[in-house]
Amino acid sequence: MHELDTPTFRLAVAQFDQAAEAMGLDPNLRERLKYPQRSLVVSIPVRMDDGRVQVFTGYRVQHDTSRGPSKGGIRYHSDVSLGEVAALAMWMTWKCALADLPYGGAKGGVTVNPKQLTSGELQRLTRRYAAEILPIIGPDKDVPAPDVGTDAQVMAWIMDTYSQQVGYAVPGVVTGKPLSIGGSLGREEATGRGVVYVTLEALRHLDLDIQKATVAIQGFGNVGAHTARIMQECGARVIAVSDVGGGIYNPKGLDIPLLLSRYKEAGTPLGETKLGDALSNEELLQLDCTVLVPAALSEQITGRNASMLRCKILAEGANGPTTLEADRIVQDKGIFVIPDILANSGGVIVSYFEWVQDAQRFFWKASDIQERLHDLMTAAFQRTLQFAETRRTSMRMAALMSGIDKVAQAHQHRGLYP
């Protein structure tokens, strides 16, 4: 499957192979789970504002559906490829299983820089992409959600396109929607809140005090910005944040609400908010801090820079931020890793709550969402820690092996290869 062969796909498969080897996974199942169950590649012709028609390429990949409908976000980014989407879909399978959600894993994407489109072009692109993937999505089949470059508005357009086709409102076809059409309280901040919940567990485990903790965050979008805000609300000092254009650093701690009002609301670039000194993304990763949160793209921590990390905890908000080579270096340095499929699972957990609420037509209070998210995430953290300690393995291998084992059980019970 040479069309899948990208660095991100190779990373996901290498992690899977390591875990499968350690757990002695059935070779037939191993061969099956290395590749997606189903991949759809679509052409998306879009009428641009200047009258031209531009054709974009989109993907929806379902890695495994043995445990339930597949679930996973949609990414709009200029580097999106089939291999990247397939890797992200595989990670979704392990993530949902690890959190005990009744879902398989999927992911979608369009190769586009959404910042270069007008709102009208973005809407037309989204509606045509939704129409093209419509045969394989649905509340009982495959349920998209936001990821890099997409948001609640994009989800609303997908929900509307799907609902127009079937003739009635189907809120459960996507999660991460606006509240007005069946979205859930707490979904927007859920991934960041989840990162904070598991970080609090890790700090407790290492006997470190959140009030004395310093935090550096790479990526200041949905995940990074909410992580920063909630970390600060919990008493930590957020000393650096960055986006694709670079970052800012203030050893006394950034004023996150003020930063958010200047950056998000007023649109001031991070470097011009005057709240800290400029620093590069590379410098941010190497800061002396208690917690480092990569919350941007994959493969940011590599064999080249891993030895320079000076954090105590690496809480992976992004998917696949650490290469295999870097993983070994980080472990040798004694850094406590909260792996992506555990650390960033708060998003899909609250997506699950949203899907359940849509099915029940009964909506929960914000406090219910937070309490249930906290319960599921701390339980998953403790199970993973216990597995890692008992089996004398890393947190990443423990998380992967737990997730893969649940998927393997589902395949075995369903008797998929009679």
Ligand SMILES: NC(=O)C1=CN([C@@H]2O[C@H](COP(=O)(O)OP(=O)(O)OC[C@H]3O[C@@H](n4cnc5c(N)ncnc54)[C@H](O)[C@@H]3O)[C@@H](O)[C@H]2O)C=CC1
């Ligand atoms: N949105 C969600 O609920 C979830 C997102 N994730 C993962 O978290 C990561 C971030 O996703 P979102 O916050 O949703 O995306 P987003 O589109 O809201 O934000 C992405 C951020 O990363 C920054 N960025 C992009 N390229 C960068 C680079 N080369 N260096 C530094 N920063 C860079 C962007 O400027 C932006 O601040 C992704 O890996 C995504 O897959 C994981 C679980 C759920």
Ligand SMILES: O=C(O)CCC(=O)C(=O)O
């Ligand atoms: O909320 C969801 O369904 C999926 C979020 C996602 O794409 C992820 O966890 O990487």
